[in-house]
Amino acid sequence: MTGSVRIKICGVRTPEDALTAVEAGADLIGINFVEGSLREVDTGQALEICEALEGHDVERVALFCNARWDKIDPILQRVPFERVQFHGDETEEELEAIDLPTIKAIRGADHEAAETYPGSILLLDHPHGGGGQGQAWDWSEAEDLIAHGHDVIIAGGLTPENVAEALADVGDIPPWGVDVATGVENDDRYKDPAKMRAFVEAIRRRKEAVEVEKESGEGA
Template sequence: MFRIKICGVTRPEDAAHAVACGAEAIGINFFPGSPRFVPADRAREIVEAVADRAEVVGVFVNEAPETILALCGRLGIRRVQLHGDEPPGDASRIPLWRIKAVHADRTADLPALLAYPCEAFLLDAGGGGIYGGTGRELAWGELGDRLPGIADARGPGAGRKPW
């Protein structure tokens, strides 16, 4: 599991620099509605720039599982971040290592969240009606009450850093 992921990378040289500075993973945004959207040909260059030095995570928003698998297969990406409103059934059809983004500005259904088919969660500050990349910092002090057992000292994450 990586601890430092630089997301929204759009250029191979930036990906290589991030890895040289200690990033363990690079996130490539495949959501066409994002200003950091990366087309497949450019994504291939980014993947090649960090090959064997960092994990690459494909970031998707409400994309069909078949599309995710086809693109990741072509590019050699083994990890995905589901950053939209993907239903659990769609996530379960993606046999890759999955991160589910949880938007902290929304009310969470904790039992449903804990049952979501993924290997990790990413807590996103959310806001502004967009799917991430807002630059807003999480209100860490409020998360324990909203996401007990995930983001507080009383749960399985006790004593851990936010990553």
């Protein structure tokens, strides 16, 4: 974990990419079961990835979108996950049926949606686009949700070049975490080790800059 901001690298497709992400500093690894996604993996691939991460200090996150329970349950029974993320129109009741902690993606800083899922961490993605598209948006809109005590993950178009700006945009209270997929990939949708390291390092530098600023203010 980089300071109090957790780093989630999503759409990991191989054990090698997963281990490289952990070495770079990821706190959560997202594994995508969304049908038709360029990052979709099957149960066997997911099991290989999750087994490779055994013993590492990282959470394994399963990602679904409007999936039927008869698809979700066999995967969660077979593959060791610590958390489940939902990216569709799932209800709070459906999320509560999951025995693991949940993340619920919503469109931008939607206060009504945030109140609909009080038991989940909220992943704020682009207001007008689907997840995993690499589209940036006005992250400052998340500031009010964070200030009201919601656990929020900032997502949507994050890259090593703009993640520090996104963290600055949400104000003095850091989000629960940040989520990146496209921003640390090559054109083939596999993860780029250098981009993952640069992403984590940008967050570390942002944290250090904030600490220096606070110390300067206290000494003034």
